[in-house]
Amino acid sequence: MELQVEKPKSNLFKIYEIISTMASRPSGLIGLTILLFHVVLAVTSPLYAPHDFKAIDPSLMLLPPSSEYWFGTDSLGRDVFTRTILGGRTALTVTFFGSIIALLWGGALGIFCGLVGGRIDDVVMRIIDAFLSIPWILAMLLIVSLLGTSTIVLIPALGFFYGKGIVRVARAATHDVIAKDFIVSARARGHGNLSIIWNEILPNVRDAIMVEGAMRWSWMLLGFSSLSFLGFGVSPPTPDWGLMISNARGLMSFAYWAVLAPIVGLSSLIIGINLTADAFAKALGIDRSTKAPV
Amino acid sequence: MENAVQQINNLSIGFTSKKGEQISILKNITTNIKKGETVGIVGESGSGKSTLALAMMGYVKQGLYTISGECLFHSNDLLRMKDKDLEDIRGRKIAMIPQNAGQSLTPNLKIGYQIDEALKLHTDLKIQDRNKKTSELLNKVRLPSPEIMAQRYPHELSGGQQQRVAVAMALAGNPELLLLDEPTTGLDVTTQAHVLELLNFIAKDTGTSMVYVSHDLGAIAQVSDRVIVMYSGQIVLDGPVRRILKNPIHPYTSGLLKSIPKLTLPGLPKSMSGSQPQPGTITKGCSFYDRCELAEINCSNNSPELEYVKNLNTSVRCFKHKELHEKIDKDENLVTSIENTILDKEMLGLSKVSISYAKKKFIDQLLNKESDDNPTVKDINLNISKGETLALVGESGSGKSTILKSIAGLLKAKEGNIKYENNKILPNELKLRDPNSLRAIQLIFQNPDESLNPNHTVEQIVSQPLKLYFGLQGEKLKDEIIKVLKKVRLGEFYLTRYPRQLSGGEKQRVAVARAFAAKPDVILCDEVTSALDVSVQAAVLNLLQELKKDFGTTYIFVSHDLAVVRAISDRVAVLYQGRLCEIGPSKNVYNFPSHPYTEVLLGAVLEPDPDIKPKLVAEDIVEEKPPEKGCSFQGRCPRKVGEICNSEVPPWQIGENGNAIRCHINVDELRNLQK
Numbered sequence: 001m002e003l004q005v006e007k008p009k010s011n012l013f014k015i016y017e018i019i020s021t022m023a024s025r026p027s028g029l030i031g032l033t034i035l036l037f038h039v040v041l042a043v044t045s046p047l048y049a050p051h052d053f054k055a056i057d058p059s060l061m062l063l064p065p066s067s068e069y070w071f072g073t074d075s076l077g078r079d080v081f082t083r084t085i086l087g088g089r090t091a092l093t094v095t096f097f098g099s100i101i102a103l104l105w106g107g108a109l110g111i112f113c114g115l116v117g118g119r120i121d122d123v124v125m126r127i128i129d130a131f132l133s134i135p136w137i138l139a140m141l142l143i144v145s146l147l148g149t150s151t152i153v154l155i156p157a158l159g160f161f162y163g164k165g166i167v168r169v170a171r172a173a174t175h176d177v178i179a180k181d182f183i184v185s186a187r188a189r190g191h192g193n194l195s196i197i198w199n200e201i202l203p204n205v206r207d208a209i210m211v212e213g214a215m216r217w218s219w220m221l222l223g224f225s226s227l228s229f230l231g232f233g234v235s236p237p238t239p240d241w242g243l244m245i246s247n248a249r250g251l252m253s254f255a256y257w258a259v260l261a262p263i264v265g266l267s268s269l270i271i272g273i274n275l276t277a278d279a280f281a282k283a284l285g286i287d288r289s290t291k292a293p294v
Numbered sequence: 295m296e297n298a299v300q301q302i303n304n305l306s307i308g309f310t311s312k313k314g315e316q317i318s319i320l321k322n323i324t325t326n327i328k329k330g331e332t333v334g335i336v337g338e339s340g341s342g343k344s345t346l347a348l349a350m351m352g353y354v355k356q357g358l359y360t361i362s363g364e365c366l367f368h369s370n371d372l373l374r375m376k377d378k379d380l381e382d383i384r385g386r387k388i389a390m391i392p393q394n395a396g397q398s399l400t401p402n403l404k405i406g407y408q409i410d411e412a413l414k415l416h417t418d419l420k421i422q423d424r425n426k427k428t429s430e431l432l433n434k435v436r437l438p439s440p441e442i443m444a445q446r447y448p449h450e451l452s453g454g455q456q457q458r459v460a461v462a463m464a465l466a467g468n469p470e471l472l473l474l475d476e477p478t479t480g481l482d483v484t485t486q487a488h489v490l491e492l493l494n495f496i497a498k499d500t501g502t503s504m505v506y507v508s509h510d511l512g513a514i515a516q517v518s519d520r521v522i523v524m525y526s527g528q529i530v531l532d533g534p535v536r537r538i539l540k541n542p543i544h545p546y547t548s549g550l551l552k553s554i555p556k557l558t559l560p561g562l563p564k565s566m567s568g569s570q571p572q573p574g575t576i577t578k579g580c581s582f583y584d585r586c587e588l589a590e591i592n593c594s595n596n597s598p599e600l601e602y603v604k605n606l607n608t609s610v611r612c613f614k615h616k617e618l619h620e621k622i623d624k625d626e627n628l629v630t631s632i633e634n635t636i637l638d639k640e641m642l643g644l645s646k647v648s649i650s651y652a653k654k655k656f657i658d659q660l661l662n663k664e665s666d667d668n669p670t671v672k673d674i675n676l677n678i679s680k681g682e683t684l685a686l687v688g689e690s691g692s693g694k695s696t697i698l699k700s701i702a703g704l705l706k707a708k709e710g711n712i713k714y715e716n717n718k719i720l721p722n723e724l725k726l727r728d729p730n731s732l733r734a735i736q737l738i739f740q741n742p743d744e745s746l747n748p749n750h751t752v753e754q755i756v757s758q759p760l761k762l763y764f765g766l767q768g769e770k771l772k773d774e775i776i777k778v779l780k781k782v783r784l785g786e787f788y789l790t791r792y793p794r795q796l797s798g799g800e801k802q803r804v805a806v807a808r809a810f811a812a813k814p815d816v817i818l819c820d821e822v823t824s825a826l827d828v829s830v831q832a833a834v835l836n837l838l839q840e841l842k843k844d845f846g847t848t849y850i851f852v853s854h855d856l857a858v859v860r861a862i863s864d865r866v867a868v869l870y871q872g873r874l875c876e877i878g879p880s881k882n883v884y885n886f887p888s889h890p891y892t893e894v895l896l897g898a899v900l901e902p903d904p905d906i907k908p909k910l911v912a913e914d915i916v917e918e919k920p921p922e923k924g925c926s927f928q929g930r931c932p933r934k935v936g937e938i939c940n941s942e943v944p945p946w947q948i949g950e951n952g953n954a955i956r957c958h959i960n961v962d963e964l965r966n967l968q969k
Contacts (some may be wrong), residue, residue: 042422181745187724188702189812190732199758201747 022279031265031275038269042089051079053086054237059078072257084261090234093218094154101159102166103213110170128164135214136161145230169212173205199225207284218270227264241266298326299471305363318346318573321527321542332497332504334518338827340570342527347473347507351388352380386416389464393476395456397449406444407458416467431462452916454485472504482689487898487908492514512900516540524546524663526581532646535904538546543615545586553832554863554902561629564862565832569797588614635681641848642816644676647710649700668922671696671872683849685863693872694852698818703727703736733763736809740821741802746793751803753789758811782807799830819851835862854901870927871920878953887964889955890933
């Protein structure tokens with residue numbers, strides 16, 4: 001009998017494989033394209049922004065889209081196109097790092113709770129439940145108004161609030177594997193808790209946690225933009241979609257362009273992340289539709 | 295054919311692979327089911343037997359499609375029928391009984407309601423008639439007091455009773471054909487024997503044709519008139535049950551029969567090498583070529599056709615069936631007897647061990663009171679010598695796995711102690727045990743799919759104990775891993791594989807390798823072969839025996855399968871409800887006189903021989919909890935003497951062969967009774 005020996009795959013190859021699987025579905029390809037477009041835009045936009053984003057000129061107030069001002073101008077005469085392509089930078093950075101923080105602490109606590117179980121698990125989960133019942137936007141407003149709106153405050157605060165859901169997912173995923181015999185076997189051999197978490201549990205729950213993290217990213221983006229919309233996120237004159245929507249919404253009836261452009265930017269990014277996360281889940285073999293977001 | 299209920303012609307079912315190739319799961323199946331006939335379809339996992347059974351209902355699983363052929367039910371092709379027409383046939387004309395009745399019954403509807411639903415769908419009876427019919431059906435499947443049973447929820451019934459309800463539901467539409475997909479696989483031995491007996495009765499009583507799909511030749515032998523053996527999506531043998539099971543003329547079937555351990559024949563059965571080919575890997579020649587002892591060059595180039603041998607009334611797919619027909623194996627050649635490796639040195643000793651799952655109530659905790667005086671496992675005394683294989687036997691709930699867990703330190707014993715190497719008492723808790731005693735006791739689990747981390751390569755899996763106990767690293771570690779894998783007959787190229795890329799037998803070998811990597815003194819085997827196919831089971835048993843010879847390991851072997859235990863063990867302990875019933879050298883335990891429970895178990899064992907019928911001596915009731923006093927087996931005992939069984943714990947008696955029996959009946963009297 002001929003033996004088919006499979007060569008071990010390098011991690012880089014695995015990533016390539018996952019991405020190519022994601023791109024093999026139309027929804028995944030669209031999601032990846034949108035996300036990539038936004039990331040490239042955020043990195044490179046300062047290089048080719050046609051106008052100064054903070055140049056105020058009363059004579060140019062609320063001009064409709066033209067060849068000079070592609071998306072028109074806003075109530076202070078600033079170029080909406082320039083502000084739109086720059087407007088995702090802060091949101092993307094803050095929420096990206098926020099998601100990583102959420103992923104780390106949520107994943108770690110979830111796995112820990114799932115593993116130790118018993119009373120500690122009960123207490124921690126009830127605390128998480130209590131936090132889940134607090135309207136996060138009020139809590140965020142409180143934190144921001146006490147500590148200011150710098151990114152140093154926003155990233156951990158958002159990371160904290162969006163990590164709660166990940167705790168639940170990580171704990172549930174851990175519960176799925178904890179009863180399996182390979183964990184029992186590791187325990188019987190005498191491995192410690194840390195070794196069991198690192199070697200036995202983490203490889204099995206990593207996928208679920210990462211998919212959940214990707215989902216949280218899009219939620220967090222919406223949350224961050226809401227904060228900006230309320231005036232607690234990015235401070236003017238830094239361009240930001242939430243802030244732009246907030247400023248222009250009163251003039252919507254006669255200067256729709258000033259609202260439409262940031263809305264398209266924000267919603268396309270959220271859709272892009274969502275589609276990517278879905279495709280990511282499918283590529284990893286997790287069906288996210290069966291797990292309700294907490 | 296006039297009296298055929300179902301006629302399958304040249305049926306092929308398959309799927310299209312990612313590369314665009316068409317791969318067949320079923321290849322050119324042609325057969326028929328006659329009226330009133332029970333046909334057993336037997337094969338190992340992946341042989342296509344379930345796909346065939348589903349096709350008989352006109353159902354093809356998602357992702358699969360019919361490549362060619364037809365499946366005629368009274369000259370209507372089920373596979374090309376409209377869904378609406380199929381609905382009229384399914385349930386009314388063809389009914390199916392699934393493997394796991396517990397999962398196929400809706401948990402929040404009463405039994406009576408669920409049967410009524412089936413009646414409503416498949417008959418035109420009025421409501422009063424339906425109620426009567428429900429009772430009738432429950433009566434027919436021999437459920438006690440049908441009126442009360444109809445008011446119960448599925449979870450209030452035992453596994454055997456649930457399976458009976460599933461049979462009743464299938465009979466609701468008065469079907470012409472009954473399809474049974476492994477209907478007794480998850481059940482205890484005694485329950486299984488009862489359900490099979492019921493099916494036999496129903497086949498006779500109603501004249502329904504039945505198709506019984508199973509991997510278990512023992513069960514097939516009990517119910518079938520005709521047997522179809524499947525291998526790699528093809529029918530390889532098709533004929534009357536006695537012809538097939540007594541003198542099979544296909545090498546696969548004869549190999550399969552040889553690899554089944556038998557009660558009457560102590561010793562390890564011969565195993566078949568290799569495993570069933572994956573669908574699509576065989577392009578030319580016989581699909582059994584790789585594993586066949588009789589194979590010739592011709593077999594690798596030409597694939598044999600299904601040939602009808604008239605004087606045997608059997609169809610066979612083999613070039614050399616005539617040779618096989620004339621060849622008769624002697625019994626002695628079929629098994630390798632196990633060598634005695636027992637040394638006169640105690641390895642492990644359990645004295646008065648009791649284990650309880652009950653949690654202490656808060657108030658009892660405050661008052662420091664014992665809350666559970668009726669623990670799950672009670673009063674276990676066992677001594678195991680070095681190099682011995684001790685088997686723990688019993689049905690589900692007998693506490694055999696609980697005892698293993700307690701020895702491994704995973705479960706705290708409530709009372710008693712476990713001694714290791716003569717006099718060292720092992721701490722109750724895992725945390726308190728020293729690394730050396732942790733190393734000395736290793737576990738092998740039932741299901742290798744669960745006991746191997748799916749995200750680890752074989753190398754990582756086997757390296758765990760080596761790193762933990764011996765601190766090996768780098769080249770040294772790798773060398774040792776390769777050495778251990780070689781011991782379990784796995785080559786170096788397995789190192790980089792993941793469990794999902796291995797077959798069931800290979801996975802279990804990796805699990806065995808992981809246990810042996812720790813160089814243990816005692817290995818606890820928890821139903822290690824029950825998730826495996828028969829031919830693989832024999833190979834694993836042989837491997838365990840060889841390793842024991844090389845390393846002088848001691849085994850504690852837990853199993854519900856008495857024939858497997860007979861094959862591998864030196865000594866057997868029979869457990870019921872967490873209490874020992876009988877213990878002794880295995881050849882003595884399998885001979886009478888024995889404890890009534892052992893008698894019941896032995897009677898229920900299904901031999902792959904239609905002429906050996908199981909003896910049903912006790913009711914298949916499932917007891918939730920051990921009785922508070924008296925004999926543990928009092929509830930089901932067929933030989934109960936009276937009040938004394940309920941009130942007093944029976945004494946240990948030594949039988950004439952040195953097996954200890956715990957019963958109120960005198961050993962001599964037991965011998966007379968059991969003759």
